[in-house]
Amino acid sequence: MAARKKSRTDSHDDSDVALSTSAPFDQLYRDHVDVMYRFAYRLCGEAEAAKDLVQETFLNAYRAYDRFRGDAQISTWLYAIASHACQRMRRKRKGEPERELSLNEFVPTSEGEFALQIPMEGLSPQEALENKELRQILDRAIAKLPRKYRMVLVLRDMEGLSAKEVGGILGLNERAIKSRLHRARLFVRKELSGKELAREFHQDVATGRR
Amino acid sequence: MADRVRTYPGTRKPTPHQGHGKRNCVKVLERLSAYLDDELSGVICKEIRAHLGDCPNCEVFLDSLRQTVQLCRHRPSPPLSQDDRANLRRQILKAAATA
Numbered sequence: 001m002a003a004r005k006k007s008r009t010d011s012h013d014d015s016d017v018a019l020s021t022s023a024p025f026d027q028l029y030r031d032h033v034d035v036m037y038r039f040a041y042r043l044c045g046e047a048e049a050a051k052d053l054v055q056e057t058f059l060n061a062y063r064a065y066d067r068f069r070g071d072a073q074i075s076t077w078l079y080a081i082a083s084h085a086c087q088r089m090r091r092k093r094k095g096e097p098e099r100e101l102s103l104n105e106f107v108p109t110s111e112g113e114f115a116l117q118i119p120m121e122g123l124s125p126q127e128a129l130e131n132k133e134l135r136q137i138l139d140r141a142i143a144k145l146p147r148k149y150r151m152v153l154v155l156r157d158m159e160g161l162s163a164k165e166v167g168g169i170l171g172l173n174e175r176a177i178k179s180r181l182h183r184a185r186l187f188v189r190k191e192l193s194g195k196e197l198a199r200e201f202h203q204d205v206a207t208g209r210r
Numbered sequence: 211m212a213d214r215v216r217t218y219p220g221t222r223k224p225t226p227h228q229g230h231g232k233r234n235c236v237k238v239l240e241r242l243s244a245y246l247d248d249e250l251s252g253v254i255c256k257e258i259r260a261h262l263g264d265c266p267n268c269e270v271f272l273d274s275l276r277q278t279v280q281l282c283r284h285r286p287s288p289p290l291s292q293d294d295r296a297n298l299r300r301q302i303l304k305a306a307a308t309a
Contacts (some may be wrong), residue, residue, distance in 0.1 A: 022303055029299055047288070051230040051298060054290075058302045107236055114267040118277045125277070138281055157282040163247075178305040182243035189278040 015176040045143040057082040080169045106186035116193035140189035153184035
């Protein structure tokens, strides 16, 4: 194998891999790696950690493939493996307890706070997301969410799964999923409707810099 | 649950919501995600709609929550490159073989 010094960028040459009988795995990997990377990136917020998570997910899937009973969709099964792997990896990194989000912290206390809006100026979500500051504040808000809320928000509002599916993936009832989702959305809304973004957004629209 | 107020026949006021005190707004805010996701009964939806029609604050709040969900839905994430896809596959199979 050492004699075959192929470039790491040669994506077509996989013959140096020890396992040649990996056809079912290859199919699984080919069909789902893009979705799992997208999910991992949304959970981790950056590429290297997302790749680690994808690696861990498919390694666990490879090992557990025989035990996959087929009573769940294979994508749901992979989401569950990735979610558990993410929880384990994060627990290893930092042991601090997670913050609970209380509804009270999102209830506006003044008229001014009530009236705060996300500066989208009649733009579609896609158009609004062309604004760099808005993208950054959205990404930062999602990254700042305590993990258990972020997982639900990513699975429900970004990956588009149903509350029932998310409940199955995280081992929680639908009521708990809906409660976490609402708090997560309120948290992100609060970050997006801050005055700082409104000011920068208006400046950018005025100068044509989006 | 504090918001589950028992009502008796004949004692209920004709308007579905009773004023715009902060408590009513809080009750509505608690349910806005369920409202957006169409998970509430017709009666509760009607009560919320009536409140929203009379309470610009909650209407604005609902709009911004709806926009938040839309922004999350439409936020793209970068794709995995062909190189990374191949390298990851190789690493996974190597790790599986050595374990």
